Each structure stands twice: as C-alpha cells, then as structure tokens.
Amino acid sequence: MQDFLGFDLSTIDYQAWLIQARDFALPRLIQSLLQLLAAGIAFMVVRAVLGRVEKQFAAKTQTKIDDYIVAAIRRIALLSITFWAVWRLAHIWELPFGAQVVSAVWIVALTLPIAKAVQQLLIIVEKNLVSKTESKLDDTALPWVNRILSWSVVALGALIAAGQLEIDVTPLLAGASVLGIGLSFAAKDTLSNLIAGVLLIVDRPFEVGDRIEIWGAPALQANWGDIVEIGIRATKIRTTDNITVIIPNNEIMRRDIINYTASGASIRLRIPIGIAYDANVDEAKKLCIQAADECEHVKQHPAPVCILRSFGASSVDLQLRVWLLDARRRRDADDWITERVKALFDQAGIEIPYPKRDLYIKQAPDSTPSWPTSNQETDDD
Secondary structure, three states: OOEEOOEEHHHOOHHHHHHHHHHHHHHHHHHHHHHHHHHHHHHHHHHHHHHHHHHHOHHHOOOOHHHHHHHHHHHHHHHHHHHHHHHHHHHHOOOHHHHHHHHHHHHHHHHHHHHHHHHHHHHHHHHHOHHHOOOOHHHHHHHHHHHHHHHHHHHHHHHHHHHHOOOOHHHHHHHHHHHHHHHHHHOHHHHHHHHHHHHHHHHOOOOOOOEEEOOOOOOOOOOEEEEEEEOOOEEEEEEOOOOEEEEEHHHHHOOOOOEOOOOOOOOEEEEEEEEOOOOOHHHHHHHHHHHHHHOOOEOOOOOOEEEEEEEOOOOEEEEEEEEEOOHHHHHHHHHHHHHHHHHHHHHHOOOOOOOOOOOOOOOOOOOOOOOOOOOOOOOOO
16 A cells, blocks of 8 residues: 555655645635635625615615616625635635636626616616607617627626636637628528518617508417517517417518508598499498498598499499598407498398399290100101
8 A cells, every 4th residue: 555556655754744734724724714704794894885875875866877876886896805705715725727717707797787787777768768759769779789788798798808817819709700601601591580670670660569460370360460579580469369479570571561550540441331233322321421420439530431432243332431540449440330331221221232143034935845645656657
C-alpha cells in the first residue's frame, strides 16, 4: 500500500502536509465566514431599506413608474450583494477562473430585472400614451418592440459576459451569419410569416377587434370572427362560436381580406326575396320594408329600400337593402327580417314560390288504336 499509482506514499510527510493545509485553509475559512456574515447583514439591511422606500414612497404616488424602478433597483442590489459575496469567496480561495465565471453570471443576472423593468415601463406607455392616439398602428407594434427590447437587454448582457470570460465573439458572429443563411433557407416559411406580420402592421388591413371573414373554417362552424391578436408568426381570430382560429400571416397576405368593421360599425345588408309571378310586387315591397322597419338592428337613416332585382325561372326576385347599426349583428338581422317577411307574406297571401313545372298537352289523339280480334282473318290465312 506504500505505492499508489506510481507514487511512493512512504516519502510523504503527512504531518507537514496537514500543517500546510491548515495554514492555507484556516485563515481563508475565517475570512469566508466573515465575508458571508457581512454579505448577509448587507442583504438584510438593503432589503429592509428599499422595501420601506417602496412601501412608503413609491406606493403613495398614482403612477406605477416609480414602483417598477424601485423594485428593479431592489432586485439589482440584492443580486449584486449575493454575487459579490460569491465573487469575493472565489478570490479568497484563489480561484481566478471561478471569479471570472461568477462575474459573467453576475452580469447576465443583472440584465433580467432590467429587462423586466423595461417591459413594465413600455406597458405603461402603451396604456397611458398609445391608447390615446387615433392610430392603432402603435397599439399593435408596441408589444413587438417590447419583446425585442427585453431580449436585446439580455443579449447585450450575454455579450458583455462573454467578454468578461475573454471569449472572442467575432468568430461566433461570423459563424452565426453563415448559420443564419442556412436557416433562412430551411425556415423560409417562418421567415415569410415574420415578414408578412410586419407588412400587416404597416398596411393595417385589419386591427385587433375587427371582424373579418374566415376562409377554410371547419365544417358546420362560423366562418367569421374577431381579431384577438396579431402575432409575429400568426394571427389569432376568435369566431362567433368562441373557437380560436390561428392563421399564418403569410396565408393571410395571399388572401382577399373581407373586413366588416374597418369602415365603422354600420354596414349594408342585402337580403334576396322571391315572390310568385302572379303576386302583387308593390305590396310585397311594402311588406319587406315593414319587416325591416320593425327590426331593432336596422338603421332608419338611410331608410330601408326594396328593389326588383331580376326575373327568375320560378319567381320574381326582390332584394331588400338595409343599413345595420352594428355589423356584428348581420346574421341576427338577416334571420329576423327573413322570418318576419315570411310571416307577413303568409298573412297577405303572397306566395313564396318553389321550383315547379307545368305540363301542357296541346293535342290528344282522335281515337284509340284497334287491336285484331280472334275472328279476324290474317294474311297467313
């Protein structure tokens, strides 16, 4: 047992080695304990002072800006005390590389409360300033800017941390550019959706809250809905059946977008109505307008009108045109007016035709054909 891995253990002076280890560790252990004690006291004092400031000063103001700033300062201070204590321990125990790693992690950790504070401040700007503008472009673009700035703060901290570790990021950036080119070909659909999302914000064919037509809706489901979110990759639409449909932005840009509320809440509704050829057209028109006037969703100015649209194969085709107070009640108004017109037509005796055919026989045969009887002679006889 005196030989271990090629080393002669009998030549080691254990007593001198233990004395040397004691002389190295004991003063550093005492310094470490004192350092941790000082960091703990500082941590408790800073947390108490800044917590008191946050409650007595920031909480009394109407705005939330100072609340977020004080909270960010408190998190930064407490993180700094914690990492400073660990950084000092690395120096006490003569671990220079460990101290560099702690410094790098320290820098990245500080960017997290800063990024959160930036995000909260931008949300305040969105609520207090952007919501007062007439344009809805900033309402849609600000969440994107918020995310980009938050991630940019963290990315900047990561770059500074890499410099602290003496890592040359230039080759990484060059490699990232080459990798980006390859990924751009591999993820061309995703990039196309991102570009389409930017174009949606710039062109503004619709905004959050608008009601649009949905193509490719599930069978037997509503084919229109309200815009609830315009994302970087896709747009979310909630149908009148409370079903959320997620459509890629690139797909939206390739389609004709039917926006029912872009020009305001009021739209015109056209309802086709067919009557029989022998019905009184003027009376039918009056009854159609009466049904429209009785509907609570129809505007009285401009007044409803009913026109003769065309002559069909089995009916005279009328068209009732009304202006609605709210475009979102288009289906309700269509259903109510159609049902009311049916009831009024039934009371007035106006027929709503259905496809039918009348068969006329112009000339009947003079007599029925005679058939030979058994006592008649044939040519064979």
